[in-house]
Amino acid sequence: MMVKKTGLVDIAREAGVSTATVSRVLNDSEKVTAKTRERVLAVVERLNFRPDLSASTLRRGRSKTIGIAVASISQPWYVKLIRALRAEITSRGYTTVVYDLEHSDDVLIEHMENAISLRLAGMVLATGDRLDAAGVHGALENVAASIPLVVIGQRTAGANWPTVRFDDFEASRRAAAELISRRARPLLVIARSTTSHLAQLRVSGALAALHEHPALQGGSHVVDLEGPMSFEVGYAIGSGLGERLRQFGAVFCVNDELALGLARAASEIDIRIPGDLLVLGYGDIDVLPFLTPSLSSVSGDAQHVARDGLSALFSMIQDQPYAEDVIVERSIIHRESTSC
Amino acid sequence: MMVKKTGLVDIAREAGVSTATVSRVLNDSEKVTAKTRERVLAVVERLNFRPDLSASTLRRGRSKTIGIAVASISQPWYVKLIRALRAEITSRGYTTVVYDLEHSDDVLIEHMENAISLRLAGMVLATGDRLDAAGVHGALENVAASIPLVVIGQRTAGANWPTVRFDDFEASRRAAAELISRRARPLLVIARSTTSHLAQLRVSGALAALHEHPALQGGSHVVDLEGPMSFEVGYAIGSGLGERLRQFGAVFCVNDELALGLARAASEIDIRIPGDLLVLGYGDIDVLPFLTPSLSSVSGDAQHVARDGLSALFSMIQDQPYAEDVIVERSIIHRESTSC
DNA sequence: CTGAAAGCGCTTACAG
DNA sequence: CTGAAAGCGCTTACAG
16 A cells, blocks of 8 residues: 655656656756756645655665764764864755764674665765774775765874874873963873774873873872773772872873773872862863862864864865875863862 | 775685675574684674665665664763663663754754754654644654654554553652641642643643642742753742742752752742752752752652653664553652652 | 576767 | 756565
């Protein structure tokens, strides 16, 4: 009892024109008289016609959809980025599909193959996770070979796709230097990760700042990490250190979740923030201003990288020149947790 | 200088079989000998072949992709739901596309039309926002008319699609009753919303509990809301009430963001939680256990509703009977913010 | 178990 | 400005 879907032919018949003309109207071709266009649109409206995108994608060899793949949609910064990207992409007449990589190489590979099979018009990949595993790098090369690709967050060695990224090393160096200038005591750095490229970069930046203060280097400490950079892990690290937290003047965390978890652990043993310990996170997630104490963080402008990334992407789509590697500055937001 | 994409014909030629056979191999048809299958797969592998999904969707009249539309991906509960849904959907051989509705009717309508045009195999819509605006309801009817649709979170009047939802009214009644039994004083309820169906339901539940305690009704108060149910708004409400917060024994919030923002406002004027005021949120987002004080909340099992929702969806896809309306119980998680 | 061939619903080069 | 017709890359009913 399935009614046949109304197709372009039905519109053509009802409007008394050819399917070619209907197609031209739907695709905003300028070579259609206003009168014809109007007549066709009336029928489209009346029959509630929804063109089959698989047919147009097949015919064109390319869809009008752009993929947005992010490391994890449970991290608010990526959600902000997705929304900034979507706003601009739809304003350019494309639609979007969102891929949540769940911080997993396998999921990334799966999604990249899907993107190729969908013949997407382009792909924006945003992640701080390492992309140099063989499988992952291969998947990206495959994508780049068949659709325009832009990576936000890092530049991999041998990448032949444009990148937009923050100055994480420099921002981290500055942030750590500010912590040290506020409390001239040893620094705790949480945490260097085996799976996160950005975490490694941020730790290097903090260590570079420490390098300027030889007297503090001995007492300072870097925690290494295996698991995810989550609230739980930050809490576990803080609890594990316990009273030893008092040996440090400040904690530099490579993300906000770790900072927040650690702050909770500190409060449980009555270590006061910022009185006994300064705490700085990274990412500036929305909840930070509403915590007690409110948490300081290094922030990065999602709108800005979205704009620059799409500028490169649409240039590629239109076969025009684009910037290979754009670097955007981060800024440090001081709140209660780092107040002097 | 574009190299032509390798297609099914190329595989067929190289493997010395027909395209029909290649297609059968790719679709796991059982009527292919192991030897043929092996030969074909070797070529697929060697040429790095990625089938064009637009062609197969066009031919089949239906894609192998299921849409997941949620009220907002910036709310952690929906992210949990998305991941639970995706895990089960991929295990059944389908892929997923995620739609972020951004709490906007217009975005919902846009995404629903896209879903129809993509000829999706099915759609799971999860939202607590009101769905009874004419445009929204119409869009859902259109979807339901062309693809299997399941709604998680609420049952709209006149819905002819299956629904899975929590017992929000009853859970709210119980939760408010527990607050009152812990502090026999007036209750503050935050907040009734014009745009959120679930917020309204939760407020009704809380009021039902209050109804059992006539002595407390006079002093109790419901805050109404126009904007989003965000940290900022919770904070603004708390700040606005200021010292008047002390008139209440407990605050029942219709979501966690409001609760968290309000708790911060209370702490700024030295109202102690739970000493002076109990605070309860709704949704049980991940950060709650790591706050100081940790926040209590009413939680709902995302895995559970994902399972029930997909059970209905796949039954529809296979033309089998399914439950029209499933109701799942919520539970109340007490942490420091409601401890006696 | 395998192949030849039709056809899904669009778009576009070509002709008028 | 408009139309007739070919063709995008798959899948599947049919025949063998």
